[in-house]
Amino acid sequence: xxxxxxxxxxxxxxxxxxxxxxxxxxxxxxxxxxxxxxxxxxxxxxxxxxxxxxxxxxxxxxxxxxxxxxxxxxxxxxxxxxxxxxxxxxxxxxxxxxxxxxxxxxxxxxxxxxxxxxxxxxxxxxxxxxxxxxxxxxxxxxxxxxxxxxxxxxxxxxxxxxxxxxxxxxxxxxxxxxxxxxxxxxxxxxxxxxxxxxxxxxxxxxxxxxxxxxxxxxxxxxxxxxxxxxxxxxxxxxxxxxxxxxxxxxxxxxxxxxxxxxxxxxxxxxxxxxxxxxxxxxxxxxxxxxxxxxxxxxxxxxxxxxxxxxxxxxxxxxxxxxxxxxxxxxxxxxxxxxxxxxxxxxxxxxxxxxxxxxxxxxxxxxxxxxxxxxxxxxxxxxxxxx
Numbered sequence: 001x002x003x004x005x006x007x008x009x010x011x012x013x014x015x016x017x018x019x020x021x022x023x024x025x026x027x028x029x030x031x032x033x034x035x036x037x038x039x040x041x042x043x044x045x046x047x048x049x050x051x052x053x054x055x056x057x058x059x060x061x062x063x064x065x066x067x068x069x070x071x072x073x074x075x076x077x078x079x080x081x082x083x084x085x086x087x088x089x090x091x092x093x094x095x096x097x098x099x100x101x102x103x104x105x106x107x108x109x110x111x112x113x114x115x116x117x118x119x120x121x122x123x124x125x126x127x128x129x130x131x132x133x134x135x136x137x138x139x140x141x142x143x144x145x146x147x148x149x150x151x152x153x154x155x156x157x158x159x160x161x162x163x164x165x166x167x168x169x170x171x172x173x174x175x176x177x178x179x180x181x182x183x184x185x186x187x188x189x190x191x192x193x194x195x196x197x198x199x200x201x202x203x204x205x206x207x208x209x210x211x212x213x214x215x216x217x218x219x220x221x222x223x224x225x226x227x228x229x230x231x232x233x234x235x236x237x238x239x240x241x242x243x244x245x246x247x248x249x250x251x252x253x254x255x256x257x258x259x260x261x262x263x264x265x266x267x268x269x270x271x272x273x274x275x276x277x278x279x280x281x282x283x284x285x286x287x288x289x290x291x292x293x294x295x296x297x298x299x300x301x302x303x304x305x306x307x308x309x310x311x312x313x314x315x316x317x318x319x320x321x322x323x324x325x326x327x328x329x330x331x332x333x334x335x336x337x338x339x340x341x342x343x344x345x346x347x348x349x350x351x352x353x354x355x356x357x358x359x360x361x362x363x364x365x366x367x368x369x370x371x372x373x374x375x376x377x378x379x380x381x382x383x384x385x386x
Contacts, residue, residue, distance in 0.1 A: 028057070028065075030058055038152070040342060043381050064138075069084065070089060074127075092116075094184065128151050131146075159343070164203060164234065164235060168382055172379075174202075183197065199376065230321055230322060231291075233311065235312055243300060255320050275297060278331065285325070294310040297309055343383075351381050364382075
């Protein structure tokens with residue numbers, strides 16, 4: 001009889017321990033993914049997921065919470081898809097901590113973690129993602145978050161044509177760079193916080209040396225528009241669609257001149273001369289910083305793939321001639337979310353640094369041309385449109 005009682009007590013204790021373990025995930029935070037990720041194929045030939053994880057330290061008396069690790073699990077897997085250390089989190093979280101300091105989320109404050117996942121080659125895209133974060137709280141107490149599940153969007157990224165006619169282009173500040181002014185820029189307007197430029201890049205024209213300017217420029221601070229490789233190149237429709245917004249007549253800035261604060265976080269305040277095309281229901285292609293007086297289309301016009309829209313320039317919030325290109329889920333910049341896409345074909349010539357654009361450091365050495373299909377160029381890769 002005593003053995004039976006002891007066994008019952010042991011079972012009860014084990015059940016209590018299991019409940020206690022399950023109750024450990026009590027971190028006093030709100031954690032959520034505001035916009036579900038969509039899998040896409042990058043120019044590295046791998047499938048990626050890119051999204052933001054918002055962490056809010058809710059209570060006023062909790063004190064700072066310092067995340068020590070983040071693990072992301074696919075579906076019901078026991079092994080994480082990816083693990084990030086405290087050092088990793090310091091590099092991928094905004095507001096960014098001081099140099100060499102850990103992330104610390106004060107009471108009542110929010111931190112945004114920019115999560116980039118590269119899936120195993122040939123592996124399946126998970127249906128859902130689960131997040132597990134360990135925090136160090138006051139008096140070195142450990143707090144655990146286990147949840148913040150998000151369903152992965154199953155929509156296939158839209159395949160589009162080139163936005164420029166010919167040439168070589170560096171996809172500057174592109175996908176995968178959480179430090180860029182594209183993915184890293186939250187836009188808070190009228191009660192909404194979105195990232196319209198999540199998958200955007202700046203296409204900077206380069207020559208066979210990988211330089212953005214022509215030979216013979218002695219002082220780049222005094223360069224003219226014509227000195228820049230891409231200036232004036234044809235900007236074309238990536239797909240058939242309808243012009244939902246457009247603007248022309250804005251003056252262009254001098255190359256490498258000081259930037260002014262935009263009048264608003266809208267297309268009018270940022271894009272200068274621009275065109276927005278609706279190329280599928282709820283999918284809008286944005287072209288920014290076009291040459292003054294170059295637009296060939298108006299709001300309401302129907303365009304076909306490859307049709308001339310205008311010419312590459314330097315209007316709006318732009319430090320040098322380039323084409324800013326993005327896809328988003330709304331015609332307006334504010335309130336829209338950036339969408340992934342793929343070019344149906346392009347040439348890849350390998351990565352380049354910003355310094356090499358200006359002939360600094362080691363000379364750029366292009367890789368053998370590789371013809372790519374149905375991929376999204378990643379950050380600072382040089383591509384060509386045949």
